[in-house]
Amino acid sequence: MLDMADELNRWLEEGRDFAVATVVAVSGSAPRGPGAALAVDADGTAIGSVSGGCVEGAVYDLCAQALADGETVRERFGYSDEDAFAVGLTCGGVLDILVTPVRADGPDRKALQTVLSAAVRGEAVALARIVHGPAELLGRALAVRLDGSYEGDLGGRPDLERAVVDETRSLLDAGRTGTFAIAQDGSHCEPALSVFVESSVPPPRMIVFGAIDFAAALVRIGKFLGYHVTVCDARPVFATRTRFPEADDIVVDWPHRYLHQTDTDDRTVVCVLTHDAKFDVPLLEAALRLPAAYIGAMGSRRTHADRDRRLREAGLTDAELTRLHSPIGLDLGARTPEETALSIAAEIVATRHGGTGLPLSKSHTPIHHGTAARRCLPGDGGGRFE
Incomplete structure (x- = not known):
């Protein structure tokens, strides 16, 4: 529900009554995870989604009923064997949904x-x-x-x-x-x-080092994915607001020095596009010893081999070097900056969420990762999940 905070907060400020349906538990394969929500106001306006379309109509009706009677309900939706177009999840999963009225006197x-x-x-x-x-x-x-x-x-x-x-x-x-x-x-x-x-x-941070055309495309897709995006380059002529209008921050500094001074955590994504050993090596030496969800570096295989040698000479261990994704990105046959940014973003998503990067038609892992291992609680259709 909190991914709709802007709109729902506006509804509250405007004094609207509404009902919100939130996915609170998932088992099996399902299109949306816990926290996905659909909200319906008293005029029938709807925002959000709980299932990507499978049960939206039924959940919309539940929201309307909750607004009318003021009652909170929990409903379970699963696969409809008799009719794949009836109310149910044709993907075979099960959703538990909490429907709550949010009224002025609530x-x-x-x-x-x-x-x-x-x-x-x-x-x-x-x-x-x-x-x-x-x-x-x-x-x-x-x-x-x-x-x-x-x-x-x-x-x-x-x-x-x-x-x-x-x-x-x-x-x-x-x-x-x-x-x-x-x-x-x-x-x-x-x-x-x-x-x-x-x-x-x-939001998690994406730090892009190297103010090049590929970086401009990566900034755009990073913002689309919900990151707070910083661009850093030591060259002031390239690290400008004109070249990166969508970046949250633009920093003119030596990359390794900035990385030492800024905050990172285990959600931070570091993308090294500088493509120059005098920037790359000290930067990666620092990055690979800091908490981060993903660290990738652009360059050819020859560049990567040279970079790997230099980093080993600087004292990095095998365990530290295994964190480095280089050459950066998945093999999509990318040519343009936009296509390259897409390949990098795809690798980031796969790395953070345990994806294989294979076509789903050739993969035997669950389509929706992280649903199979949830532990059910007594008397509950959901479970503790992380």
């Missing part, structure tokens, strides 16, 4: 507004909602910040609220969306409740 409107406005500002915040349990608690929500402060209530149960806040902060600190089980008294003994947490954290 108990959780303030918590939702806190989360959405913070997400719009790029602040770290999480929305924790009870998605399995007694009817009077279903859909109740807390807006939780990293410092432990929160908005909302869970039916006047302070012990439960404190326990939910503590669990939610752990997921938020890791930037993860997930589900945990808990008892109504806040303990983990005989858990009767399931709490679904959506975390909103600042």
Whole structure:
């Protein structure tokens, strides 16, 4: 739901009533993951998607009903054997969807507004909602910040609220969306409740070194994928706003020096397009010893061999060098800067999410990665997933 924060926050500011349907659990193959949402306002305007089209009509009707009667419901949608065009997921998966009305007199409107406005500002915040349990608690929500402060209530149960806040902060600190089980008294003994947490954290960083034409194309696709994109080059004549209008930051500095000074984490993507040993080697020497989700370097196979030799001479180990994707990108037969940027982006996605890079027609892995290993919670159709 938080991927629609801008629009939903605007709806709240305008005083609209609406209902939001959120995917809270997935099993098998399904087109959308936990957190995907569809929202419908009182005029029938709809935004978002929970299934890529499979069950949108039925979920739309559930939202309209929730707006009319003010009731929160949880529904399960699975494969329709009798008619592939009936309500069901023809891909064979199962979705559990929580449908919650957000009305002016609703108990959780303030918590939702806190989360959405913070997400719009790029602040770290999480929305924790009870998605399995007694009817009077279903859909109740807390807006939780990293410092432990929160908005909302869970039916006047302070012990439960404190326990939910503590669990939610752990997921938020890791930037993860997930589900945990808990008892109504806040303990983990005989858990009767399931709490679904959506975390909103600042976007991951993409740092592009080398202000070349390929970099301009990569900046555009990086923004499309939701990264905060920085371009860095030591040459001020090339690192300009005119050449990179879509970049969030443009830095004129020696690449390795900037990398030492800036913040990176395990979601950061580093793309080295400088194609010059005097920049590449000290930069990669630093990058391969920092936390990052992906580190790639442009160049021919001959360039890569020379770069590898220089990095080994600088003291990098085999384990550190295995993190380097070079030559950068997947083999798509790319020729233009845009096609090359697409090949780099494809490798980034595959690396971050465990993809093989093979055509799906030739791959035997699950189409939707990460769905098979989720552990089910007692009495819940979902499970804890990360």
